[in-house]
Amino acid sequence: xxxxxxxxxxxxxxxxxxxxxxxxxxxxxxxxxxxxxxxxxxxxxxxxxxxxxxxxxxxxxxxxxxxxxxxxxxxxxxxxxxxxxxxxxxxxxxxxxxxxxxxxxxxxxxxxxxxxxxxxxxxxxxxxxxxxxxxxxxxxxxxxxxxxxxxxxxxxxxxxxxxxxxxxxxxxxxxxxxxxxxxxxxxxxxxxxxxxxxxxxxxxxxxxxxxxxxxxxxxxxxxxxxxxxxxxxxxxxxxxxxxxxxxxxxxxxxxxxxxxxxxxxxxxxxxxxxxxxxxxxxxxxxxxxxxxxxxxxxxxxxxxxxxxxxxxxx
Numbered sequence: 050x051x052x053x054x055x056x057x058x059x060x061x062x063x064x065x066x067x068x069x070x071x072x073x074x075x076x077x078x079x080x081x082x083x084x085x086x087x088x089x090x091x092x093x094x095x096x097x098x099x100x101x102x103x104x105x106x107x108x109x110x111x112x113x114x115x116x117x118x119x120x121x122x123x124x125x126x127x128x129x130x131x132x133x134x135x136x137x138x139x140x141x142x143x144x145x146x147x148x149x150x151x152x153x154x155x156x157x158x159x160x161x162x163x164x165x166x167x168x169x170x171x172x173x174x175x176x177x178x179x180x181x182x183x184x185x186x187x188x189x190x191x192x193x194x195x196x197x198x199x200x201x202x203x204x205x206x207x208x209x210x211x212x213x214x215x216x217x218x219x220x221x222x223x224x225x226x227x228x229x230x231x232x233x234x235x236x237x238x239x240x241x242x243x244x245x246x247x248x249x250x251x252x253x254x255x256x257x258x259x260x261x262x263x264x265x266x267x268x269x270x271x272x273x274x275x276x277x278x279x280x281x282x283x284x285x286x287x288x289x290x291x292x293x294x295x296x297x298x299x300x301x302x303x304x305x306x307x308x309x310x311x312x313x314x315x316x317x318x319x320x321x322x323x324x325x326x327x328x329x330x331x332x333x334x335x336x337x338x339x340x341x342x343x344x345x346x347x348x349x350x351x352x353x354x355x356x357x358x359x360x361x362x363x
Contacts, residue, residue, distance in 0.1 A: 053098045053102070054098070054101065054102050057102060061079070064082050074205075074208070075208055076201065076205045087338075091341075095352075096349035096350075096352040096353050097352075097353060099345075099349055100349050100350070113200065117207075121203055121207070121228075124225060125225075125226060125229060140223060140227075141230075143223060143227060144227045144231070144234075145230070147227050147230070147231060148230055148231050148234040151196070151198070151231055152196065152235070152239070155193055159192050160186075160190070163185075163186070163188070163189030164189075166184045167184055167185070170183070178334050178335070179257070179261060179335060179337060181257050187250040191250055191252060194243060196235060196239060197236050197240050198236075203229065203232055206225045206227075206229070207225065209224060209225075258337070258340050261339075262336075262343050262344060264330075264335070265330050265336050265340055265344050268326055268327075269323035269326045270292060270323065272322045272325070272326040273292050273319035273320065273323035273326075274289060274292060275322070276315075276319045277289060277315065280315075284315060285315065288315045288316045291316060292320075292323075320348055320351055323348065324348050327344050327345070327348075
């Protein structure tokens, strides 16, 4: 398990280094790499590795976010102290204009897209492939105001080289300062006002992710129980009850009492079939990533419970 997590780190940094070696953008390469891996890795990674690796990566992401802001802060002070008062004012003006542009362009883009969607719905009706809120002007405003920037913006600015050949990279200090200002400005202005804005818009979420979870759970339960068709043994009945406990709405703690090897094998096959069904639903667009990862976590813990049961029996 520790070896697998270490290999994940080695692969990640290896892709970054390779991208830099061949002249690609390290940030954009890592984004594309992460998107590609996130679609395939869940099918190939066992639960006993995925659960601790998620915990490790969550901690790493938190630490890296903190360090990014610390490093940017350390760079900002030398930048500002080395500037003349007039040039410092120019930096603040540029940062303010870019921040305003980022906010206005997002509002304009999202509201235009929202208007086109509402026009199409009026013409052809509202038939989303997955449970989702009907687009309205209020939902468009909420999405428009949720454009906070973060670590990717800072990483892109820091990735700029200090030297461009024999000369300093043009306007690098200004770009770094502007990137930090945009991140800080959106987090403070939009982040602190987002809750009052949502309350003023009076939006009501009908929990589309929860609906997707229930849809996937129901279909996964049917697929898992299908692996036990024709088996009326006590072990099969126990597995059916445990599957219902794991996958029916409002899952409770499993009440297992007699761990057996065939019981664990049967349970594992059923969970694998349920997991495969959820994979297919995500690939087909029936559910989104949020619902998929919520069910994936439940399957992982159920699988780890089966493994612990087998080890306890042995």
